[in-house]
Amino acid sequence: MQLQSEGKQIRVYIGEQDKYEKMPLYEAITRKAKERGMAGCTVFRAMMGFGANSRVHTAGILRLSADLPIVIVIVDNPERIEAFLPELEEMVNTGGLITVEDMNIVMYRPSS
DSSP states (O other): OOOOOOEEEEEEEEETEEEETEEHHHHHHHHHHTTOOOSSEEEEEEEEOOTTTOEEEEETTOOOOOEEEEEEEEEEEEEHHHHHHHHHHHHHHHSOOOEEEEEOOOOOOOOO
């Protein structure tokens, strides 16, 4: 897939235990991005964070089952990102944060 030098990046901030249709939300978003042919999607599990409710979530030794913060990054060209946003907003319906940033794509090619 060839991408323009201009791109956009979506970041989705959710909780590890958030669900969408009985599936972890981060997994559902990743699968939907793949299904829609997005250029790339990566899920990060954070060690600590808080969101709109100001409740701190942490990976402390006594809290192994904590609802840790998850960040999902999706990259593609501006048109495809904009087209994906309404579907993404519908999926993140129990709370979260979605941001979109402009970016310059320097290189995009599959590994050999």
